[in-house]
Amino acid sequence: MNGGYFLLDHDGSVLWERDWAPNMDSVSITKWDDGNIRAIGSGGGHVFDEAGNVVLTLGEDLVPHGQEVRVARFLDDDPSPQMAVRWNGHHTDILVADTSGTVLNRFNLNESPNNTGMEAVHWLEPGERALLYNGGMLWDAETGEGVNLPDLPDPDPVGRMAWYHCIPANVCGNDLEEIVLYNPWDPAIYVYTPGDANDPVVDPYRAGPRQYNVRLMD
Structure with a gap:
């Protein structure tokens, strides 16, 4: 488990503990350089080994x-x-950097409550680039352009804590990721698919790292 300032083993033992940079507000464990699994931390844009x-x-x-x-x-x-x-911080500014640390693009997302909640979504065909979800929109990080998701109501109540959490998940069995949205203040759940919404193929769903990463659920 990556806590930003520490890494825990499967049995809960501490593998390391460091105070690298402030604002380790977002973390991940994923493939990075040459397929190596790394711990990622948002503070200072850090990548760590085991x-x-x-x-x-x-x-x-x-x-x-x-x-x-x-x-x-x-x-x-x-x-x-x-x-x-x-x-x-809680603003719309985004940069995209590669495994060497080179900044490849900069752009601004749309304003959203709290200005958090972006997620990578594998929306296009398998092998194609991922898109970014943020605040009811899908963004292309290559072009810096975004489109609105249709028929999504404004979160209610509109404010700092009412916003749509996004869980990317393949729930239609089409090898692509649907966008599952929910507002913690509302019982409704909205599912957007890149496939045919009128004729979905629903396979038994199994959660994986893309869903049980705790940062997706904060």
Whole structure:
């Protein structure tokens, strides 16, 4: 388990504990460089190995307040994963960096309650780049352009704590990820699919790392 400032083994023992940078508000464990599994932390745009050694840091000049980080292949011309970082706290500013730490793109998401809640979604055909969900919109991190999800009502009550949490999950058995949205203040659940919504193929659903990563559920 990656806690940002510590890494726990499967039995709960502490593998390492470090105080690398402020604002480790978002974490992940995923493939990074050459398929190696790494611990990712939003504070300073950090990547660690299993021993707590720093594999990469973007630094606090580029990431003064790393509110969120998501890892996926966001760009067509780079087969390696990239990190999309909400680098300026609770604001809309995003940068996309590769495994060498080179910043490949910068753009701004739409405003959303609390300005958190972005998620990487494998919405396009298998092998294609991932998109970013944020505040009822899907964003292309390569072009910096976004589109609204249709017929999604404004969260109620509108405010800092009422916003749509996004869980990307393949619930229609089409090898793509649907977008499952819920507002903790509302009983409704909304599911958007890139496939045929009128004729979905529903396979038995099994949760995986893309769903039980605790940062998706905060």
